[in-house]
Amino acid sequence: QQPVQSPQAVILREGEDAVINCSSSKALYSVHWYRQKHGEAPVFLMILLKGGEQKGHEKISASFNEKKQQSSLYLTASQLSYSGTYFCGTANRGSNYKLTFGKGTLLTVNP
Amino acid sequence: DTGVSQNPRHKITKRGQNVTFRCDPISEHNRLYWYRQTLGQGPEFLTYFQNEAQLEKSRLLSDRFSAERPKGSFSTLEIQRTEQGDSAMYLCASSPRVNYGYTFGSGTRLTVV
Numbered sequence: 001q002q003p004v005q006s007p008q009a010v011i012l013r014e015g016e017d018a019v020i021n022c023s024s025s026k027a028l029y030s031v032h033w034y035r036q037k038h039g040e041a042p043v044f045l046m047i048l049l050k051g052g053e054q055k056g057h058e059k060i061s062a063s064f065n066e067k068k069q070q071s072s073l074y075l076t077a078s079q080l081s082y083s084g085t086y087f088c089g090t091a092n093r094g095s096n097y098k099l100t101f102g103k104g105t106l107l108t109v110n111p
Numbered sequence: 112d113t114g115v116s117q118n119p120r121h122k123i124t125k126r127g128q129n130v131t132f133r134c135d136p137i138s139e140h141n142r143l144y145w146y147r148q149t150l151g152q153g154p155e156f157l158t159y160f161q162n163e164a165q166l167e168k169s170r171l172l173s174d175r176f177s178a179e180r181p182k183g184s185f186s187t188l189e190i191q192r193t194e195q196g197d198s199a200m201y202l203c204a205s206s207p208r209v210n211y212g213y214t215f216g217s218g219t220r221l222t223v224v
Contacts (some may be wrong), residue, residue: 002153011193041115041141041202042154044212087153089213098144098167101153 001025003090005102012078012109018067020073020105022088031071032089035082036104042087045073051058075107083109113137115216117203124193131189132219137203139187143186145178146202146214152160160186193223 003024010018020072022031030049048064048071060082064071071090075082085106089099116135124130136143141162146154158168161184168176175193175220190197191193200220204213 024188032212034213034215041215041217044214047210047212050212089153095167097142097161098159100156100212101146101179103151104153 001023002100002104003088003089005047005086005105008103009106010108012107014080014109014111016073016109017079018078018107020075020086020088021106022073022102024050024069024090024091024092026069026090027065028071028090029093030068031062032088032093032099033062033071033073034087034101035084035086037084040073045086078107078109080109080111083107101107115203115205115214116202117216117219119219120217121220121222121223126195126223127192129189130221131187132201132221134186134188134202134203134216135184136186136203137207137214138184140205140207140214141183142206142208143180144204144206145186145188146204148200148202148218149198157201159189175204178193190221193221195223197221198223 005020033045036042062073085104087101087104089101135166145157147152152210160180175191178188202216202218203216
């Protein structure tokens with residue numbers, strides 16, 4: 001079943017922060033995050049495997065709450081280059097080899 | 112590492128014709144995936160290969176769709192008797208193992224007229 005992402009779209013000014021959420025109705029094995037710019041392929045950002053684990057770089061990080069079947073992506077001090085559509089991809093127990101993607105969150109960062 | 116390569120980049124075909132797309136994954140990656148993406152949607156799973164074995168095919172996929180990965184290297188996706196609803200971006204991705212990020216190709220954009 002497809003994970004639900006929120007919000008559908010967000011507009012920021014450079015330097016502002018954003019949070020993108022991803023939730024599933026099924027027990028999750030892992031969560032991936034990807035960014036896709038217009039006309040390009042999705043690019044892998046990070047994978048989360050354990051409950052409560054937080055990963056990422058200094059300005060882009062994510063958390064995974066296994067019990068709540070939710071993940072959140074945190075973008076701090078946003079840059080123009082962060083603009084794009086962010087997708088979470090979830091792998092369920094029993095089929096941990098394949099990802100089901102959400103509909104995406106369109107992030108626009110303006111100067 | 113030259114990334115995942117897909118050909119052709121664009122394909123326009125008449126309804127009812129057959130089309131075939133090719134994907135060359137990263138050479139060390141034994142896992143290969145095909146996804147379909149339409150405007151405003153996330154990638155939708157089509158099929159999965161581990162080496163040359165096709166381990167899963169989406170139940171949403173009709174019998175007009177078939178995929179192969181001979182010798183566990185490149186893969187082809189064929190659509191027979193194309194319909195307008197098949198118009199989409201077809202993405203190929205590969206990964207070296209489970210619990211590893213996917214590397215996507217640039218996709219093949221199919222337009223059925």
